[in-house]
Amino acid sequence: MPQQTMYEGPNGNNDESQMKTLSKTRRPAPPREQQRLDPTEREAIIAREAVSFFAEHGFEGQTRELARRLGITQPLLYRYFPSKEALIERVYQEVFVGRWNPSWEKIITDRSVPLKARLGRFYREYAQVILTYEWIRLFMFAGLKNLGLNARYLKMLRERAFEKVIEEIRFEYGRPSTGDLPITVLEIEMVWGLHAAIFYLGVRQFIYSMPLETDVDSIIDAKVATFLGGVRTVLPAKTSP
Amino acid sequence: MPQQTMYEGPNGNNDESQMKTLSKTRRPAPPREQQRLDPTEREAIIAREAVSFFAEHGFEGQTRELARRLGITQPLLYRYFPSKEALIERVYQEVFVGRWNPSWEKIITDRSVPLKARLGRFYREYAQVILTYEWIRLFMFAGLKNLGLNARYLKMLRERAFEKVIEEIRFEYGRPSTGDLPITVLEIEMVWGLHAAIFYLGVRQFIYSMPLETDVDSIIDAKVATFLGGVRTVLPAKTSP
DNA sequence: CGGATAATTGATCAAACGATAAATAACGCT
DNA sequence: AGCGTTATTTATCGTTTGATCAATTATCCG
Structure with a gap:
């Protein structure tokens, strides 16, 4: 029984009519996004999106909306960053130090x-x-x-x-x-x-x-x-x- | 049966052990600030303090804290401004037009x-x-x-x-x-x-x-x-x- | 296949927040 | 002094928001 979600993902990925090409073909670069990611990769994705998100909405931007933009649930953010403030700190590093x-x-x-x-x-x-x-x-x-x-x-x-x-x-x-x-x-x-x-x-x-x-x-x-x-x-x- | 509230007031006024020295001494020129103000004056005071307050905390600053700075209760703000957004609009006028x-x-x-x-x-x-x-x-x-x-x-x-x-x-x-x-x-x-x-x-x-x-x-x-x-x-x- | 690991989700908490309505009390008028 | 008006407060509602925890399920390994 498929899970019911209330929102439509940005790519409409909930649509099941697309072919399931998940069959572990050991391709080096599968174009379709995985559902489960390697922690370091997920963390990088979150950090990258957080940069974009907080730049747009300011640091009062809500973690739930950030999660929605990432296509993940909000509690998952707290698996990778202990608090919102820590995530913001990461954004600082990413932009002002990293660039x-x-x-x-x-x-x-x-x-x-x-x-x-x-x-x-x-x-x-x-x-x-x-x-x-x-x-x-x-x-x-x-x-x-x-x-x-x-x-x-x-x-x-x-x-x-x-x-x-x-x-x-x-x-x-x-x-x-x-x-x-x-x-x-x-x-x-x-x-x-x-x-x-x-x-x-x-x-x-x-x-x-x-x-x-x-x-x-x-x-x-x-x-x-x-x-x-x-x-x-x-x-x-x-x-x- | 008295209603139960979950929070303690800022001055701990729930404590009834303090003396009641409120006995209406009718001094002619009380240096203490009036309790009731003329609406136009109150409105001006709120607007002035709102300018200072939002400049410091941004527009996400909370109406409760603004009220605290004004020495009034938060609902009173809504007597003079229909919404927080209207108050912010007033701040714009005050600063960018008025100056x-x-x-x-x-x-x-x-x-x-x-x-x-x-x-x-x-x-x-x-x-x-x-x-x-x-x-x-x-x-x-x-x-x-x-x-x-x-x-x-x-x-x-x-x-x-x-x-x-x-x-x-x-x-x-x-x-x-x-x-x-x-x-x-x-x-x-x-x-x-x-x-x-x-x-x-x-x-x-x-x-x-x-x-x-x-x-x-x-x-x-x-x-x-x-x-x-x-x-x-x-x-x-x-x-x- | 089948079990172990852990990435991800669902459910929920407690505090914060904008806003509303009824109760209270200060001030003016006669 | 008494009374009506209304500035102000008390109490409270409905949401939002950061954060937590147990349940779930995708993925890896033998």
Whole structure:
């Protein structure tokens, strides 16, 4: 006797008219989804869907609706994550830690490439990661909830990227290293300004739902150029004659 | 037979052992707050506190806690607002409509004042309004919830401020009016960039909880100067010889 | 095939939450 | 002082929501 469920799955899989091709043909990639999954795979699927789900509904989104989207029952979530909060923590890891690319730091400091090209490439690649529906909204939800997450992330961003950018600009213009002359408030504020411009593109798209009229890369190139020009004019005077 | 309730009141008032000192001493000017208020006054108090409350907790904040902060009971809220959603709507009005200053439009277009001074003054005053805990967070909460509110507000901002700014810049540099030559994507994008820089100051403070190291006005002045310089270099060429 | 393991489900709990209705009491008016 | 109006409270309803536990069944292994 078939089980009765109240809802129609997203693919209408309850329909039994489709052929049963479950017959353990040891195919390497069966296109039909299994009913029982390997725990590590199930966990990954839940985590991936949770990213999408919480990005859409915020962290107040209900576990039952997440389960429905996954095609599983709600208690199953608690087999893989001890609490909703633990699942959210996993989402943070997935997005804010997992999507950071360590090679970005090399791009910035690779002096065999002209500075403007380096910055352009870094900010374009960085923008490609954070200018997504999931990244932008989750970052904002996390900020409004306010655990230290955002400040912590931005502290890392400052150390791994912003300070390196400033060091490279100093070098390019023959100024003292940031090791000798500390980074000024003005310098870091200009980097914030560039960051703000990029980040705000994501806010407009994914939080205000206002489609952009231009492609992101050209905006970034323009901003980087303006930034380089601007930072040069306000740099503190040389200390060495 | 007395009814049994399952919970203990916040003050443990079920305990009858405390003295009854409630004996109606008719003092003329009691410093303690009134128990009954005029409906219009009560409504204003609720609305004001709701602004603060929802800015802090988001729109999922509970009506019971709001009532507790107001020193009233939760059902009383429903005497003044038919639903929680109506109360939230009132919060929108209070903040995003009520705090807009119509004279800003005059500041921008007053050609008896130098352009740079006009823009500096407008953006400083505007920043003073939106760079508050309540404004920034409510705007972000509203965006993430996404009714059309943010897009609608920004459409107004564009019409009443951004387009006027561009018109004044066109005039300053002897370019054709925006009535004759439509605003270019590049121009509006540069205004967005300035707006982003200011808005992001609020995000850093009130969403990421990162205190600013500089005063806002000096940042704004610098941004306005950079903006004016930048927009001049990228303006489309004159169409009249 | 047949039993063991464990992934998954069904049932349900307790607290939280928006909302409603009736009871209470503060204030104004005569 | 007495009375009517109504601001405010008390009690409670119906759902929702995170979480728990025992029952179920798909899958693996010999």
